[in-house]
Amino acid sequence: MASPHEQDLQHPDNLAGGMLFCPLALLPEGWRRNVMLRWDAAGTLIDVRADQTAGQAPQARGPVIAGMPNLHSHAFQRAMAGLTEVMGSPSDSFWSWRKLMYRFAQRLQPEHLEAIARHLYIEMLKAGYTSVCEFHYLHHAPGGAPYADPAELGLRVMQAAGEAGIGVTLLPVLYQYGGFGSQPTSAEQARFIGSAQSLLAMRERLLQALPENALRRYGVAPHSLRAVSPAGLEELVSGLRQQSGGQDAPVHIHVAEQEREVNDCLAWCGQRPVQLLLSLQALDARWCLVHATHMDQAEYQAVAASGAVVGLCPTTEANLGDGIIDAARLLASNTRWGIGSDSNIAINLRSELRLLEYGQRLHHRRRNVLASEAEPVVAERLYLQAVAGGASASGRPVAGLAAGQRADFIVLDGEDINLAERSPEQILSALVFCEHDGQPIRDVHVGGRQVVRDGHHALEDSARRAYRSAVAALLKD
Template sequence: MDRLTGLFCDRALLPDGWAGDVALRFDAQGALAAVEVGAAAGDLPRAAGPVIPGMPNLHSHAFQRAMAGLAERAGPSEDSFWTWREAMYGFVRRLTPDAAEAIAALLYMEMLKQGYTAVAEFHYLHHDTDGRPYADRAEMSRRILAAADTAGIGLTHLPVLYAHSGFGGRPPSDGQRRFINDVDGLLSIVAAMRGALDGRAGRRVGLALHSLRAVTPEEMRDALAGLEAIAPGAPIHIHIAEQTAEVDDCVAWSGRRPVEWLLDNAPVDGRWCLVHATHLTGTEVTGLAATGAVAGLCPTTEANLGDGLFPAVPFLAQGGRFGVGSDSHISVSAAEELRILEYGQRLVQRRRNVLRAGPGASIGSGLYQAAVAGGARALGQPAVEGGIRVGQPADLVVLDADNPKLLARRDDSLLDAYVFAGDGHAVRDVIAAGRPVVRDGRHLREDAITAAYRRALAALGEAA
């Protein structure tokens, strides 16, 4: 997958709207060095359709791709996130490093085919099956990097501090033994990955706190200080307020709700991504929006787990930023995440075209551009305003204008059709960090990646 020097676009989405005859030029690191409007194609290859910025996927647990669909049988009592979690613990006990790498490569290939060009990997599968660290404590993180290299996707790697099973420092359960680190152990993984990723195009490291129930305030403080010493300014992510039981437990522990507690006790700013943040009061919505932090929304997973609906209407009205992620990968489609986000709000509000910028605004285009900008911030990428601009990664998606769902659609109407009427086959070509990775809807390494995934499932005893 050799890097291109540029691309000529008959139509391309720029920060101030759609433009014609756009010449995009890439630098040697795979970033956009020039965006020329009204240009001639010259010797640049011509895009086979309209070009939009690639979507960052701000929340992924790669290994869960291989269990998608395996938790859809009714249990003996009511099912919830917590019963799903027990099924996940059972699955993760069997994963080897080879299998984890093959699963991640398959997932990242699927992401690229659906228009995701970079991913924040919220990585907590650290240790061997008995809970002991590998000889190289960063073994599993290196497998994630290898998978990203194989697929060609951008990667912000987020080793996760996971130390306890509940608020107040409760001891971890047996099902969590592969996840558990103390602060020093986790920071050693961050440091190792900083060394492995530093200076590589489209590769960054940050840190994730699994949740307020999994780290104590003291561990949070020490982890954030350690991150600042290793990778100043790096992204910080956390699961928060996903489930009502979590909210109730946090109140019992601290007297405050999760987001309320976090805003009062942590230096939350634009580096942070609060994943899910489903259950918020009006005061929490206002406080979160004011920080500049990104709300990391995963509507397909949140729907699958029965989490609830994020209060998007008041959050966006107060200037809040959001991005989307595929989380447990029950679906791997950027368009579907945006569609369910809007549809969920329609069901709550009982009206149409809810998440809009104003009268006449395109819902699909507005959601897409906002999620690109928020996702880029959450991944620690150069600032993006929702359109293609100099300085950002040359992460580009060429839509298939010949897809029947997109025929006779142009510009914002095209994005409306892509988000709300797409059938999962509307992405034609994808460029990540200046390198072609998908051509005519097919990944350039599809056969090898799929074969490795099939072997991994066979070794795990799963049906391929």
């Protein structure tokens, strides 16, 4: 069944596409005045020109910037926010958090996941994320038995995304083992476990039920090198290339998130995780290395040369105590990167960018670490690079306000007290580095279709009620 937003794509009034006159817009090359955006019926920008006159075109009610791709999300974890912030032991870490997450995941039913994802994706849209890469590893019923439809939970996520109107790249996750060297899994991981062939069959089922279109794509995600064997990784990637749309489909993987992961990998095979991955696969622009927090100089150089994208999730990485990537080195190497909300404890792209820079300031003990002589405005450099890297990771044309890209954009509230009276060069700095009361975002368009108007989404109230009901059921003793 087509979602309301997919039906809208085919509405007679939309067959001619649309246009918007922007008195001020941030294009990939920088701020420009009097920009006319034109898009076709499919929601693709066909013309972006500065120094135009408005004529009869609708006019944006504030500065316009590209929508941000969110390159890493675990939707169900949104309902866990705040549940793990009590000390279990003096050595609390990612690994103790993971045990709590596994226990929470055991209670989720399909209707819970759909309600959580729908509400989450509406939150993302209102925050300026216009697309999301969903790293989807909850596949089976509690106990590990498959659903009658093996893609049941993936289809629930896609239905939620379609109703919200957000662009989505679904990444069904391969999870085989409990640790490096094909260690056995635990009972709590039973809902995740599968084979490369079952994962590829799931992707085929998703393609059959909800084919790829302008709003959705399907890739795959080997969970991590500790959870997928070298043979399983090769079988998955090779099999993907044989499927519909698989030749350029995204491949995402968690890698080098924690120091213990690095040490365990060294103990098992004598190589660091990123080093091992590079020896197993020919990485390219289709790959996204999520976190990649702990790399040495050779790994930084090799990842940059490969063209792969690094997925940074500063809020989650801070929450889990993962460590701080050397983002100054990452940017200096011209590695592509983007941002993700990961565990979804925060749905705020501005705070992700702010924390990325602030982590570097604390580490290097200086300011404006992620600026450069060519790009001295930190927020502007970070925003444009995150959009471009996120687009590559999503496998969708959402790289900014340029012809051939999707008409995904945000209209900022130009009357917001923290944005008003700012020069164009100061707007993104005020957006990212000045904490606001609420979101200074007025309107959001995805593929030219307005999904947020005056800060509100048409389904937000019903989605909030369903989300609250799901959380109540999950937290019930």
